[in-house]
Amino acid sequence: MEKVTMDKIVNVCKQYGFVFPGSEIYDGFANTWDFGPVGVELKNNVKKAWWKRFVQEDKDTYGVDAAILMNPRTWEASGHVQSFSDPKMDCRKCKQRFRADNLIEDFSKGKVAAEGMSNEEMEKYINENHIKCPKCGSFDWTEVKQFKLMFETSRGTVEGDKDIVYLRPETCQGEYVNFLNVQRTARAKIPFAIAQIGKSFRNEITPGNFLFRTIEFEQMELQKFCKDSESMDIYNEYKERAINFVIDMGLDKDKLRFHDHDKLAHYAKAACDIEYKFPIGWSELNGIHHRGTWDLTRHSEFSGKKLEYLDPETNEKFIPTVIEYSIGADRLTLALLCEAYAEETLEDDTTREVMRFIPALAPYKVNVLPLIKKNHGEKALEIYNMLSKHFMASYDETGNIGKRYRRGDVIGTPFAITIDDETLENDTVTVRDRDTMKQETIKVDEIVAYINEKITF
Ligand code: ATP
Numbered sequence: 001m002e003k004v005t006m007d008k009i010v011n012v013c014k015q016y017g018f019v020f021p022g023s024e025i026y027d028g029f030a031n032t033w034d035f036g037p038v039g040v041e042l043k044n045n046v047k048k049a050w051w052k053r054f055v056q057e058d059k060d061t062y063g064v065d066a067a068i069l070m071n072p073r074t075w076e077a078s079g080h081v082q083s084f085s086d087p088k089m090d091c092r093k094c095k096q097r098f099r100a101d102n103l104i105e106d107f108s109k110g111k112v113a114a115e116g117m118s119n120e121e122m123e124k125y126i127n128e129n130h131i132k133c134p135k136c137g138s139f140d141w142t143e144v145k146q147f148k149l150m151f152e153t154s155r156g157t158v159e160g161d162k163d164i165v166y167l168r169p170e171t172c173q174g175e176y177v178n179f180l181n182v183q184r185t186a187r188a189k190i191p192f193a194i195a196q197i198g199k200s201f202r203n204e205i206t207p208g209n210f211l212f213r214t215i216e217f218e219q220m221e222l223q224k225f226c227k228d229s230e231s232m233d234i235y236n237e238y239k240e241r242a243i244n245f246v247i248d249m250g251l252d253k254d255k256l257r258f259h260d261h262d263k264l265a266h267y268a269k270a271a272c273d274i275e276y277k278f279p280i281g282w283s284e285l286n287g288i289h290h291r292g293t294w295d296l297t298r299h300s301e302f303s304g305k306k307l308e309y310l311d312p313e314t315n316e317k318f319i320p321t322v323i324e325y326s327i328g329a330d331r332l333t334l335a336l337l338c339e340a341y342a343e344e345t346l347e348d349d350t351t352r353e354v355m356r357f358i359p360a361l362a363p364y365k366v367n368v369l370p371l372i373k374k375n376h377g378e379k380a381l382e383i384y385n386m387l388s389k390h391f392m393a394s395y396d397e398t399g400n401i402g403k404r405y406r407r408g409d410v411i412g413t414p415f416a417i418t419i420d421d422e423t424l425e426n427d428t429v430t431v432r433d434r435d436t437m438k439q440e441t442i443k444v445d446e447i448v449a450y451i452n453e454k455i456t457f
Contacts, residue, residue: 006279009337010210012353016411018042018337019211031207031214033330038411041363041392043218043333046249047197049360049457050220050327053245054195061193061222062186066174068199069155069165074173077302078295080150084169087119088147088205089126094136099205100126100144107131115263119144151201151215167201172324174198175223176295179307183225190309190320191226191234197329209280211334221326225309228293231321235270235290238325242286243274246332248457250358251276251339259284267294276335285335286327293319336361340412355412356435360457365391366447367408371420373397380419383429383444390448391455409434415451 013019018039022032035043055061075081087100100122101114107129114122123144125131132139150169154162168174175182175194182194197220207213226234239258247253255277264271269290276285296307296319308317340355359365366387370380377397387393394413396404401418408416416432422441423429429447430439442450 004279004338004341006210006338009279009334009341012341012410013039013210013337018411031204032216033211033214038363039333042336042357042361042412043329045361045363046333046336047218047220047329049249050245050329051195051197052457053248054193054220054222054241054325058193060188060191061195062182062188063195064175064178064182065198066171066178066196068168069153070168070173070177072163072165073302074177074299075150075166077298078173079298080166080169084150085146085148086205087114087122087144089144090142091133091136091138092140092142093138094133096133096135097205098134102206103131103134106134113263119146147203147205149203149205151203168199169202170200170326171196171198171219172221172223172295172326176299176307176322177303179225179296179299180305183309189312191224191230193222193224195220195222197221209278211330212278212280212283214330217331218329219326220329220332221324223291223295224323224325225296225320226323227318228321231290231323232269234323235288238288238323239272239274242288242325242327246274246276246285246335248358249332249336249361250356251335255339256285257282265291265294267292278335279338285331286325289324289326291322291324293321295322296320352406352409354409354434357412357414358457359414359451359455362412362414362455363392364394364408364411364413365415365451365455366393367404367413367416368393368395369401369404369416369418370397371401371418375421376419376423379423383417383419383423383447387447387451391451405432405437414454417447 016038017036020034020036021028022034023029055063088097089100090097104112104114104122104125130139151167152164153167155165156162174196178194182188197218199216200219201216204213204215207215224234243256246256257275259273259275261271271289273284274286275282300307307319309320310317340357342354342356343351344354345351368380368384370376384393384395396407405416414434418430427444428441429444430441432439
């Protein structure tokens, strides 16, 4: 099989209703994407699987759904207002924009760490080393400027009397500010976690690569609050849980690796990413960070409310240490699309496109097909109506049966059910498996249990 490229995935997604370019009829809006009828089911299943694994099945984790617009003081406390920016530089010739730190790191093959450099130092290094524009090869740079990554909007109805508010660039602040509320109402004992799935917004300098880096995306993340003495064990536990989760979702073990960070924030004891081998190369899929007591300390200072925990056994009060685990729902969906897509040559030399999602993730669980519309359509609709009460089912009556199988294969539907004369006579259907393409006969009243057993995650 040919290597799957990102362009191929983008085309397949557009063609089969997974993902469309955002605002397409207005010639699009760069780096925004709309999930279509098939894609929204896939992404919802990704989020459901994450929530089940990390919230539902963990008695010490509690969910929240916090507001996107937060009191702007939140972003002062978190440090985003002061420092959530990247150094950018434009090529005057081709107008392409780059991150100056990335230019230096790429040029020095990672030997020079640009992160701690001032704008002037970066400019000096780029000029001295005559680093050229990676796109057009010219050497004609604008000066380095800090580029703010937070989107601003404003609140207030009177012209000229508007307060700036920010679209949140990360979801986790919603958990920190609710630490006391959740701890009190859930009567939670440390270690416990608060989890959330929601949208974040970043005015990225170099967005791109389809869903990999967009300006609006969803994060699935949790913050585990614990004693400092147990924090490293919990950090290591989440490394394991995070990698096992994506393997269970269907990502190939050999395309996953840990990347432990050498450079750490001053408050952190450890940080690591899990990387996946996307068609663009090894890239971050998720992060696990030891954040010390930094976040709750800062919010205590800025809000004047003590975000402390009273240990019921020792009567000691302290600010808990935080372990953060965060993964992008869109980025994971992209990894799953890249992993699942295959073009196969069959025994009869024809080819088929197939998405081999695990059944729990498949947008539709079953495709209901009347063999001949005129004879079997009514019964097939009856069966579709019965099945759609249990899971997403699709109904397809047009074209020959082989074509209809293929349409289900390419959107990853794991089972196709054919309704024929046998169904009318004996109340049985044939079930075709997407991967093996083998068929078996089962009773109509067994279909729900048959599928339910295979789609549990
Ligand atoms: P990166 O280094 O790729 O910019 P990050 O280290 O800034 O990511 P975090 O702030 O730790 O990322 O966010 C957690 C997760 O959110 C990332 O691992 C990724 O899955 C997802 N994510 C972050 N930024 C984006 C984006 N612009 N588009 C899509 N997903 C994103």
